[in-house]
Amino acid sequence: MEVREAIPAAQYVRMSTEHQRYSTENQSDAILQYAVRYGFDIVRTYSDKAKGGLRIDGRDALKQLLHDVQSGAAGFRAILVYDVSRWGRFQDADESAYYEYICRRSGIEVRYKSNAIGGSATGGRHEQRLN
Numbered sequence: 001m002e003v004r005e006a007i008p009a010a011q012y013v014r015m016s017t018e019h020q021r022y023s024t025e026n027q028s029d030a031i032l033q034y035a036v037r038y039g040f041d042i043v044r045t046y047s048d049k050a051k052g053g054l055r056i057d058g059r060d061a062l063k064q065l066l067h068d069v070q071s072g073a074a075g076f077r078a079i080l081v082y083d084v085s086r087w088g089r090f091q092d093a094d095e096s097a098y099y100e101y102i103c104r105r106s107g108i109e110v111r112y113k114s115n116a117i118g119g120s121a122t123g124g125r126h127e128q129r130l131n
Contacts (some may be wrong), residue, residue: 001121002021006039006040006041006081007039007040007078008040008041008043008070008075008077008078009035009040009041009042009043009078009079009080010043010044010045010046010065010068010074010076010080011027011028011031011035011042011045011046011079011081012045012046012047012061012062012065012079012080012081012086013027013031013045013046013048013081013082013086014046014047014051014061014062014086015027015049015050015051015077016051016052017050022082024047024049028045030082030114031113034080034113036110040080042080043075043076044075044076046062046064047061047116048061048062052089054090054091055090055091056088056090056095056099059088062088062099065079066099066102066103069103069106069108070102070106072106074108075106077107077108077109078110078111079103079108079109079110079111079112080111080112081111081113082113083108083112084110087099087112117119
């Protein structure tokens with residue numbers, strides 16, 4: 001049996017209110033289980049607490065994540081997110097896909113642990129392993 005080296009990944013977690021069902025800690029726990037199952041090693045966490053998902057304004061962690069990706073010095077090959085709604089509930093669906101495209105263009109795939117319609121805002125699969 002071939003042993004593959006774990007793929008370095010960042011996780012992005014977001015919670016919009018203190019009363020939300022999935023705290024950033026719960027999201028991190030679920031993402032960790034996903035990472036172990038699919039061969040990822042979480043090397044960095046980006047966390048936006050008490051931030052709405054309709055706009056990128058005020059979401060400093062997401063802005064930093066995108067900056068790190070675009071700088072070419074991210075140090076990870078995938079971004080793991082609990083589900084598409086944690087990435088954002090942007091008014092324009094193209095905005096979410098655009099941020100995902102920025103990552104993909106830099107060679108970093110955005111992967112969702114839970115998503116009934118697939119693994120990405122652009123229709124990718126969440127259970128497909130990166131090579």
